[in-house]
Amino acid sequence: MTEKTSHATVDDVAQLAGVSTATVSRCLNSPDRVVAATREKVMAAVRALNYTPNFGARALASKRTGIIGAVVPTLENAVFAHGVDAFERSLPQGKFSLLVASSGYDAAREKHQIEALVARGADGLLLVGFERDPAIYDWLAVRKVPYVLAWSSGDQHPFAGFDNRAGIAAMMRMVLALGHRNIAMISGMTEGNDRARDRLEGARAALEAEGLAFRGVIEVAYGLEGGAAAFGDLMQDRSITAVICGNDVLAAGALRAARRMGLRVPEDVTITGFDDIDIAEITFPELTTVRVPHTRMGEEAARLLQDLIAGKAGGSVLLPTEVVTRGTHAPPVDSVRFGRV
Amino acid sequence: MTEKTSHATVDDVAQLAGVSTATVSRCLNSPDRVVAATREKVMAAVRALNYTPNFGARALASKRTGIIGAVVPTLENAVFAHGVDAFERSLPQGKFSLLVASSGYDAAREKHQIEALVARGADGLLLVGFERDPAIYDWLAVRKVPYVLAWSSGDQHPFAGFDNRAGIAAMMRMVLALGHRNIAMISGMTEGNDRARDRLEGARAALEAEGLAFRGVIEVAYGLEGGAAAFGDLMQDRSITAVICGNDVLAAGALRAARRMGLRVPEDVTITGFDDIDIAEITFPELTTVRVPHTRMGEEAARLLQDLIAGKAGGSVLLPTEVVTRGTHAPPVDSVRFGRV
């Protein structure tokens, strides 16, 4: 109901400054098209009246809102919190604002939110990953709403992301090089989640390239508890010497479970993560993981999306990932015992 | 520039349905004021034309946007990420969307962002803490923009928060009860941050109630590195047996520093946190900290703000905090050695 008290309008400003509303509008939107003397008169009037343009009117007349929407699965994962934060910080102050929605990894909810953001006048969208109902892409195309996908890479759509398959494959090769042969994976839920699927498949491909297969794969919802529970299940099979995790949170959960089970890491079992978020340096031992430039990605996504909104044909950005070796990996016990390294 | 292709408008829908634009508008906004038969005709037309109301026009005509703004210091701290996430999830789908900005703990930046959000038509605001330029509060009052403050408590403004002083005082008393007498604190920067200041002062008050004083207080920017560096400095004074940290991230940093310095926790030194975010269970040993119901706070803030926007006089919500004892506290070595407990 919020009925505002009668605010100053362009007309008030125009009158006080002794110019037309058009000039006031120009002062605010393209100051260089107005002569300095006039501009100052107008700005003085703006200040005197404490004038702020009415958002709705501006949006209606200009067909632009300066609002950019982002839909992420959750802000609870530092990966998205940091990425969104960097994205937001990269948006020019005052020119754009960020409308954020979190979908909870629910495709239907994500669709609603995309529609809601566009309905709220979003000039552009930041989305996570490629996989979603094609109808959404069609709809965005019809509505001519530009978008950038992040945290993945592909060739169908503009993106600022990285190669999940390659990233985890590098990690798998490192683990294989240590001598591990009995390897399992704790993956995020792959349904509707191309990041999780790419990581699982990337790891599997690297494994099969050596003629090996997983000794176990468990899909769980991302989270400390999920990682811990899955690790417990996997460790039923005591021949497993390495557990590749789909992200750092799962790995941290696995690590906690290992500690509580009395397993030593990395002596008894190697555990690896993915993302390299803060917690990777907090665990004990510190986590061996795959570094993803989340902050840089947020920045690049912001730049790309602004280009698209401005009508420029921006190119997608593929960022590099890197294996970060800390303290949770070691040769398998068997290798040590039998001198197989 | 995003020039949309000519979309269907109310007029198109009205014409197709054979009713007036007023009726179409009513169908969409207060369906019960329209007879069922008419409503269905209209809805059919809406679907047939794939109609979506124009956001700007709606905002202009109704003086409401359905946008709620939130300004937090950073999303990089899980505390805010979780709170905002919960807040967003508690907003009725489709009725409100959340516009997020992060200020980086910078007061001037926060002011800009508040203005930007209001300029973008925010119907209400979620802000962190009480301390800010009074002019901002005046301005919000003039603009009649309702707001809710979180992560703090007070009596000047509507809030959904908790008592930082009481929370940390409880922790301090627990540490004192263990026998510690040489206590130091790693605090966040207190300038312009009432949460940090309340925690520092709450801890100090509890300490002085026992006739004691801090053996050291260091203010650092929140962050793992800050906590680690401050801990190193503090440990120059080897008589210190307990370090109270202003939040979990600082505590995790301190813990990491302790480990790298070869100090055992909690045998050699007690370290406590504040917030009880995920990382508190990931550190080794797991962190003794003060639990704050961040998720619940986000929910309550959403409820309260909606009441205020609806013109109802919502009451502030003070949530309880609780000391969570895990593995980073123990009696001081001296006490053990000299049997002083």
Added chain:
DNA sequence: GGTGTCGATGTAAGCGCTTTCATTCGGATC
């Protein structure tokens, strides 16, 4: 001095929706 040009500013027509007020119409009441 007349003409053309160009930059600065003014005029006024919407943008698409909500909402007030008026109108209509089908009963209920006496």
Added chain:
DNA sequence: GATCCGAATGAAAGCGCTTACATCGACACC
């Protein structure tokens, strides 16, 4: 059967801004 009432709907007036187009001068050029 006349009167009144209320619910459902329509007509039309804005909401406050942007922008295409018109206008106005000043100045350069011939």
